[in-house]
Amino acid sequence: xxxxxxxxxxxxxxxxxxxxxxxxxxxxxxxxxxxxxxxxxxxxxxxxxxxxxxxxxxxxxxxxxxxxxxxxxxxxxxxxxxxxxxxxxxxxxxxxxxxxxxxxxxxxxxxxxxxxxxxxxxxxxxxxxxxxxxxxxxxxxxxxxxxxxxxxxxxxxxxxxxxxxxxxxxxxxxxxxxxxxxxxxxxxxxxxxxxxxxxxxxxxxxxxxxxxxxxxxxxxxxxxxxxxxxxxxxxxxxxxxxxxxxxxxxxxxxxxxxxxxxxxxxxxxxxxxxxxxx
Amino acid sequence: xxxxxxxxxxxxxxxxxxxxxxxxxxxxxxxxxxxxxxxxxxxxxxxxxxxxxxxxxxxxxxxxxxxxxxxxxxxxxxxxxxxxxxxxxxxxxxxxxxxxxxxxxxxxxxxxxxxxxxxxxxxxxxxxxxxxxxxxxxxxxxxxxxxxxxxxxxxxxxxxxxxxxxxxxxxxxxxxxxxxxxxxxxxxxxxxxxxxxxxxxxxxxxxxxxxxxxxxxxxxxxxxxxxxxxxxxxxxxxxxxxxxxxxxxxxxxxxxxxxxxxxxxxxxxxxxxxxxxxxxxxxxxxxxxxxxxxxxxxxxxxxxxxxxxxxxxxxxxxxxxxxxxxxxxxxxxxxxxxxxxxxxxxxxxxxxxxxxxxxxxxxxxxx
Ligand SMILES: Nc1ncnc2c1ncn2[C@@H]1O[C@H](COP(=O)(O)OP(=O)(O)O)[C@@H](O)[C@H]1O
Ligand SMILES: [Mg+2]
Numbered sequence: 311x312x313x314x315x316x317x318x319x320x321x322x323x324x325x326x327x328x329x330x331x332x333x334x335x336x337x338x339x340x341x342x343x344x345x346x347x348x349x350x351x352x353x354x355x356x357x358x359x360x361x362x363x364x365x366x367x368x369x370x371x372x373x374x375x376x377x378x379x380x381x382x383x384x385x386x387x388x389x390x391x392x393x394x395x396x397x398x399x400x401x402x403x404x405x406x407x408x409x410x411x412x413x414x415x416x417x418x419x420x421x422x423x424x425x426x427x428x429x430x431x432x433x434x435x436x437x438x439x440x441x442x443x444x445x446x447x448x449x450x451x452x453x454x455x456x457x458x459x460x461x462x463x464x465x466x467x468x469x470x471x472x473x474x475x476x477x478x479x480x481x482x483x484x485x486x487x488x489x490x491x492x493x494x495x496x497x498x499x500x501x502x503x504x505x506x507x508x509x510x511x512x513x514x515x516x517x518x519x520x521x522x523x524x525x526x527x528x529x530x531x532x533x534x535x536x537x538x539x540x541x542x543x544x545x546x547x548x549x550x551x552x553x554x555x556x557x558x559x560x561x562x563x564x565x566x567x568x569x570x571x572x573x574x575x576x577x578x579x580x581x582x583x584x585x586x587x588x
Numbered sequence: 589x590x591x592x593x594x595x596x597x598x599x600x601x602x603x604x605x606x607x608x609x610x611x612x613x614x615x616x617x618x619x620x621x622x623x624x625x626x627x628x629x630x631x632x633x634x635x636x637x638x639x640x641x642x643x644x645x646x647x648x649x650x651x652x653x654x655x656x657x658x659x660x661x662x663x664x665x666x667x668x669x670x671x672x673x674x675x676x677x678x679x680x681x682x683x684x685x686x687x688x689x690x691x692x693x694x695x696x697x698x699x700x701x702x703x704x705x706x707x708x709x710x711x712x713x714x715x716x717x718x719x720x721x722x723x724x725x726x727x728x729x730x731x732x733x734x735x736x737x738x739x740x741x742x743x744x745x746x747x748x749x750x751x752x753x754x755x756x757x758x759x760x761x762x763x764x765x766x767x768x769x770x771x772x773x774x775x776x777x778x779x780x781x782x783x784x785x786x787x788x789x790x791x792x793x794x795x796x797x798x799x800x801x802x803x804x805x806x807x808x809x810x811x812x813x814x815x816x817x818x819x820x821x822x823x824x825x826x827x828x829x830x831x832x833x834x835x836x837x838x839x840x841x842x843x844x845x846x847x848x849x850x851x852x853x854x855x856x857x858x859x860x861x862x863x864x865x866x867x868x869x870x871x872x873x874x875x876x877x878x879x880x881x882x883x884x885x886x887x888x889x890x891x892x893x894x895x896x897x898x899x900x901x902x903x904x905x906x907x908x909x910x911x912x913x914x915x916x917x918x919x920x921x922x923x924x925x926x927x928x929x930x931x932x933x934x935x936x937x938x939x940x941x942x943x944x945x946x947x948x949x950x951x952x953x954x955x
């Protein structure tokens with residue numbers, strides 16, 4: 311009797327907490343939606359994010375930019391390339407850290423950790439100089455090089471953790487069955503780590519897709535700009551088109567939301583790794 | 589198929605010696621069981637045979653091939669892992685086919701072998717499932733199937749039954765014996781379970797701290813343990829050990845302890861025994877009240893019954909002899925009362941005598 315009442319109170323409280331949390335995180339998003347769909351260029355100052363009148367003008371404004379298609383393609387190419395290159399570099403490193411002992415292993419891991427403590431901005435100037443020397447300034451390749459290298463440490467951590475949960479027996483079984491170590495890695499370890507690889511790739515993709523400062527520093531050609539830079543231009547120094555900015559933000563977020571939806575199953579599996587046990 | 593010959597194998601992990609001077613012989617088609625307590629190096633030895641670890645010394649031969657330095661894939665072995673190690677992303681069928689596809693076996697042949705193995709192991713209804721959709725017993729069978737389809741020269745098993753419950757374990761044990769009778773593959777089987785060792789092996793190797801303590805046909809090793817360690821390890825309930833004195837008396841050797849006086853056979857004593865401290869070993873199954881012994885008794889054990897475990901067909905009397913605990917197996921009909929005195933006899937051939945300090949059987953003394 312008593313127990314049940316406690317259960318009810320607990321449940322009510324936790325639901326209340328969830329509702330508050332959801333409202334707190336959704337409120338700004340709802341304002342963006344409202345601003346995108348309201349007439350006028352500045353957000354209205356009201357409590358509830360409900361537009362007075364609905365219009366698609368801002369969406370049109372954003373989509374009628376002269377290079378918007380090639381800029382979207384640019385963003386996707388840079389982000390996908392970042393994820394692919396980052397994962398390709400991180401996979402063998404993470405596997406070696408998970409499976410082998412070698413001189414300097416722990417020191418190397420600590421060094422990797424250390425690089426994570428500096429914000430990417432701190433290295434913007436040196437990166438600029440490096441890319442200039444390499445002749446990669448103002449190219450998407452240059453941007454991908456920067457993004458991929460900065461995404462590698464986190465990817466290594468993530469993947470090493472995933473590999474640690476994959477029993478060594480699996481590779482050994484494959485090697486007894488006739489595979490080389492590399493063959494066992496490709497045929498058994500990689501498929502078993504697929505959820506974690508998908509999640510790690512998604513993180514690398516998102517960090518590249520959302521990044522602004524380096525993109526704004528390195529890229530110059532109008533048609534090659536990535537979407538965060540394009541968005542920023544709508545709220546420039548002279549006139550701030552908040553409506554178009556909001557509409558663009560929503561459109562730009564769509565691919566990420568779609569990706570999350572697609573990898574949703576992997577996301578859960580990747581975060582609760584260990585489900586790979588035979 | 590091939591015979592397995594291991595000579596003087598050594599293995600260290602850092603400073604820790606895990607195997608020293610191990611010799612193993614398995615005849616073509618034989619079934620060898622490596623048995624010993626946890627941590628004695630059984631798995632390490634099996635992994636050396638598989639090529640998953642590299643030996644620091646000694647040699648491993650399959651038939652006339654020296655495989656000591658070969659990679660696992662070049663040794664032509666199949667292995668059943670303790671964890672089964674089924675590939676989680678492949679169906680049962682693809683798990684079975686994995687090794688054959690790697691070796692570029694023709695499709696029709698793969699199909700034929702899968703059919704054959706799944707018929708042997710009853711895998712047919714499972715072929716399209718993934719490992720996570722199988723019970724423990726089913727996974728175990730798939731792991732066996734994956735080894736069988738390979739038709740390898742040597743089969744290796746690392747405690748394949750340890751993750752099954754007791755009833756299933758007993759059944760699969762029999763299945764493995766049947767399979768071996770049918771396929772006749774040279775097998776090396778690792779277990780810490782003495783029942784598995786006794787029932788499956790045609791030759792057992794008892795390992796202790798990285799050495800082969802004794803090897804031979806299981807019943808021979810059971811009947812004539814070379815050391816106290818082997819004597820204690822094989823048999824359940826375990827052998828009773830009593831600190832005793834070996835004495836020479838009227839031209840005969842007698843082992844005496846409080847409440848005990850037995851005359852071992854000549855062959856148990858070896859050449860030129862000396863009087864002195866020894867450890868007497870008597871199995872619970874070898875002692876019996878004199879009238880039920882069925883053989884000529886070779887002495888007397890005076891026991892005091894403390895607890896009787898009656899199982900129907902037999903009973904185990906937990907007694908004290910002198911001050912020491914002593915277990916005796918009694919036929920189902922005899923039910924001595926708690927606290928009563930129990931007189932037990934034993935045949936001379938069942939009396940084991942070990943050196944007090946080295947633990948070696950007297951017939952197995954050094955030097
Ligand atoms: N890779 C390893 N590194 C260090 N020590 C090991 C390794 N593998 C096994 N050992 C040690 O070797 C000994 C024998 O292990 P193992 O062969 O697994 O024993 P068993 O299979 O008989 O239980 C144990 O003491 C174990 O701790
Ligand atoms: Mg083991």
